[in-house]
Amino acid sequence: MLDALDHGIALDFEVVLEARGAARFGWPVLVDRLTWHRELRYFPLTRQYQLRDPDQDPARDTDTRNYPARALLIAAMSDLRLGLPADWPADANRVVVQSYSLRIDLQRDNLPGALRLPALIDADWRLSTGNYTWLVTPNAG
Amino acid sequence: MARDAKRWLNIAIRRILPALAILILLVAALLLARDAAGGSNRFGPFYPWILAASALSLGVLVIIIIMRLVSLTRELQQRMPGARLTRRMLLMLIALAVPPVLVVYGFSLFFLNATIDTWFNVRLEKGLNDALEIGSAYLGERLRTAEQGSQRLARELADLPDIDLAQRLTAALDAQGATQLTVFGNNRSVIATQSADPRFLNPAYPDSNALLQIKDSGRYASADHIGTENNLILRVAMPLGDAAAGSQRLLLALFPVPAQIQPLTAAVEQANFDFQRLKFLRDSLKLTFSLVLTFVLLLSALFGVLTAFGVARRLTAPIGRLATATRAVGAGRYDTPLPVGSDDELGFLLNSFNQMQRELELASARVSRSALETDGQRTYLKAVLERLSTGVLGLDRDGVLRTANHAAETILEAPISRYVGQHLGVLRNRHAELVPMIDPVLKHMREAAGEWREEVVLDSASGERRLLMMRGAELGVAGDDSGIVVVFDDLTLLNRAQRDAAWAEVARRLAHEVKNPLTPIQLAAERLRRRFIGRLPPDETEILDRATHTIVNQVEALKAMVNAFGDYARPPMIDARALSINALANEVLDLYENDQRIQLTRQFAASEPTLRADAVRLRQLLHNLIKNSLEAMSGERKPHIEVSTREGADGGRAFVELAVADNGPGLPDGFGERWFEPYTTSKVKGTGLGLAVAKKIAEEHGGSIRAENRPGGGAVFTLRLPRAGVA
Numbered sequence: 079m080l081d082a083l084d085h086g087i088a089l090d091f092e093v094v095l096e097a098r099g100a101a102r103f104g105w106p107v108l109v110d111r112l113t114w115h116r117e118l119r120y121f122p123l124t125r126q127y128q129l130r131d132p133d134q135d136p137a138r139d140t141d142t143r144n145y146p147a148r149a150l151l152i153a154a155m156s157d158l159r160l161g162l163p164a165d166w167p168a169d170a171n172r173v174v175v176q177s178y179s180l181r182i183d184l185q186r187d188n189l190p191g192a193l194r195l196p197a198l199i200d201a202d203w204r205l206s207t208g209n210y211t212w213l214v215t216p217n218a219g
Numbered sequence: 220m221a222r223d224a225k226r227w228l229n230i231a232i233r234r235i236l237p238a239l240a241i242l243i244l245l246v247a248a249l250l251l252a253r254d255a256a257g258g259s260n261r262f263g264p265f266y267p268w269i270l271a272a273s274a275l276s277l278g279v280l281v282i283i284i285i286m287r288l289v290s291l292t293r294e295l296q297q298r299m300p301g302a303r304l305t306r307r308m309l310l311m312l313i314a315l316a317v318p319p320v321l322v323v324y325g326f327s328l329f330f331l332n333a334t335i336d337t338w339f340n341v342r343l344e345k346g347l348n349d350a351l352e353i354g355s356a357y358l359g360e361r362l363r364t365a366e367q368g369s370q371r372l373a374r375e376l377a378d379l380p381d382i383d384l385a386q387r388l389t390a391a392l393d394a395q396g397a398t399q400l401t402v403f404g405n406n407r408s409v410i411a412t413q414s415a416d417p418r419f420l421n422p423a424y425p426d427s428n429a430l431l432q433i434k435d436s437g438r439y440a441s442a443d444h445i446g447t448e449n450n451l452i453l454r455v456a457m458p459l460g461d462a463a464a465g466s467q468r469l470l471l472a473l474f475p476v477p478a479q480i481q482p483l484t485a486a487v488e489q490a491n492f493d494f495q496r497l498k499f500l501r502d503s504l505k506l507t508f509s510l511v512l513t514f515v516l517l518l519s520a521l522f523g524v525l526t527a528f529g530v531a532r533r534l535t536a537p538i539g540r541l542a543t544a545t546r547a548v549g550a551g552r553y554d555t556p557l558p559v560g561s562d563d564e565l566g567f568l569l570n571s572f573n574q575m576q577r578e579l580e581l582a583s584a585r586v587s588r589s590a591l592e593t594d595g596q597r598t599y600l601k602a603v604l605e606r607l608s609t610g611v612l613g614l615d616r617d618g619v620l621r622t623a624n625h626a627a628e629t630i631l632e633a634p635i636s637r638y639v640g641q642h643l644g645v646l647r648n649r650h651a652e653l654v655p656m657i658d659p660v661l662k663h664m665r666e667a668a669g670e671w672r673e674e675v676v677l678d679s680a681s682g683e684r685r686l687l688m689m690r691g692a693e694l695g696v697a698g699d700d701s702g703i704v705v706v707f708d709d710l711t712l713l714n715r716a717q718r719d720a721a722w723a724e725v726a727r728r729l730a731h732e733v734k735n736p737l738t739p740i741q742l743a744a745e746r747l748r749r750r751f752i753g754r755l756p757p758d759e760t761e762i763l764d765r766a767t768h769t770i771v772n773q774v775e776a777l778k779a780m781v782n783a784f785g786d787y788a789r790p791p792m793i794d795a796r797a798l799s800i801n802a803l804a805n806e807v808l809d810l811y812e813n814d815q816r817i818q819l820t821r822q823f824a825a826s827e828p829t830l831r832a833d834a835v836r837l838r839q840l841l842h843n844l845i846k847n848s849l850e851a852m853s854g855e856r857k858p859h860i861e862v863s864t865r866e867g868a869d870g871g872r873a874f875v876e877l878a879v880a881d882n883g884p885g886l887p888d889g890f891g892e893r894w895f896e897p898y899t900t901s902k903v904k905g906t907g908l909g910l911a912v913a914k915k916i917a918e919e920h921g922g923s924i925r926a927e928n929r930p931g932g933g934a935v936f937t938l939r940l941p942r943a944g945v946a
Contacts, residue, residue: 081499082499084495085495085496085498085499086491086492086493086495086496086499087496087499087500119444121444121488121492122351122488122491122492122495123351123354123355123358123442123451123484123487123488123491124355124358124441124442124443124444124451125355126441126442126443126444128444141423142443142444142445143426143428144428144441144443144444145428146428146441150428154428190496190500191507192500192503192504192507193500193503195270195503195506195507195510196502196503196506196507198267198270
């Protein structure tokens, strides 16, 4: 996958944060959901790796970061700081949030067409952190 | 309703499902090819679904083909009309369609791989890398220039208070040709900023990586990409004054890449970018295109097989229907007209077949009517033959028995019908008693006598002698090899009846003509005796005495004989009453009990059988049988007569039997029915009427009498009378 990055293929990661309430019919109620995207790219001319938010308007983009080495890019990925809106979760007034879960997935759908089929077959391309869930203690809020 | 549902299900399976599966495969192949070739990710989220739908469609097509194959195999096993032709056409069409598809597939795969490999030319790659190096060197030069200018500006700004920085930055913006100049203070605060590009109104504080470089080398300089477009900007950051001395202010300067250079560097980078990406995706492209080609191959092959099925079915269906109809016609059914769907040669053939079928139906109807009539006549003739009392044998020219009626078996007392289909000689060999009858037939056949008649005498297996009158005639017209027919009548009964009638007539005449003069003769002889005995000389008296005595005795004998004839000739007048056969036999035997000449034994049935009969006639019958035995045993030293009774049943009909057995010489050779005729006797004395009268009495009672030799010597005469009595 890193080889793909070095050959100019952009890797898109989706960060999903979900707030869940008490279980209803055996399934926790989804209170709110927040997603971020972070894209990793390599530019051969400047020999720089870029970490950016693809959803961000380029005119107002102040978060894009460039790194001269891949290790720095990966280090930056491990130290992502994502801001939460002040009113999140939006439905928290009606439903008591009991747990949060966080998951980061590689977006295989955004890979080039030719790579998508091998990505479906090859397990190396199934990159996901899985759900990391933590419960909300009553006095934590 | 159920039939409609089944029809729709059949249509769905045969028509809609294959078409849908083929369409899905086609769309999937197109989408995959489009995405792979164009690098688009428009259908990215649907890839798993597209692949799943394709696999499902392939499965559906394969299942449909397997179903059709199974159906065809079943039809082949059941030898359904048209099935073998369908198989042959199917194999032929598959052989025509599939190999070209496979060849095209192989060549396409080869050319695809070869074409993709040719994309990655080594010199092209080197050229792109060189161009990238040039671009990179140019940017490095621009970056050094920017770095030097920024360094000079930083030294100038180092001594200025914060309040004057904005004014100085404005002047420096134009002087340096910068896009943005910003001075950050403590806590990342912006002290002053100037921008020549509205896109860069918000200055971004250098990230940790830049700060780390500033800390290490006193400055940060980098050509950074902005956004997703290949827009480059040169970013330089350094502290104002000596950072080691504790300066907290930081200058950030952004410089543009010249407008005429920007697209060139972007193009160089994009070209290198695309090349490297394609190089990385080479195997994936091959895999994807191979998969697409495989989809197309499977689509073509399965479509070819399905089409072959359809075409083979369509072509062979009329032939199959024709074969079915031919079988039906062969089986005599003409109710399967074939639909003529086309006006080609096949349609002409079906039309001709329908016409032939109609004509055959008419002809068959005529034949059926004729056969029915023939069958009716045959049945009628057979019924007539079976009811004839005359025996009939049908023979072909070779002497093989073709037909024999029931009367033939009855008369000949042999299972003639078993020999139908066999030569008459076989019957002759196995039934020697029929030789006198068969030999003349064979002789006349050899002589080819047209019509003939002959009287033959048969000694049947039961010992009865039969007189047959045979007549033979050729069947058919001259020259026709139809054989001959032999008819014969049993004249035995007729002959016997004629003789019985003759004897009855004789008896009547004797009784009338002979018996009447006997009394005057006897009276005359007695008168001669009374008048002349004693008046004539002694020698003459003696002669007279003997002569008259002889006359009287012979007259008595004649009277007895005439009376016996009278009994025989008397018309049957039975006075039937219920009686015990044991009692009647005892009554008769008691008369002979005192006769010292014979020993009498009685073996009567314990059940005291009774029947309805004329006691007088039965007594006479028993007397006759006992007298017959006594006369037969005249030469025996110890004559012994055993009289027995018993009851039994034969064929559901109850009977009573009275048997008179003796220990005499037994029956003479050749004893048969003839011995029960009048005046047939082996004895010197006797009228020969005893057995004839006995037989007549038995027949008057609906019974019969038979004679046979005893195993230990002697003869036994058995009278059998029905329990039901006399009618």
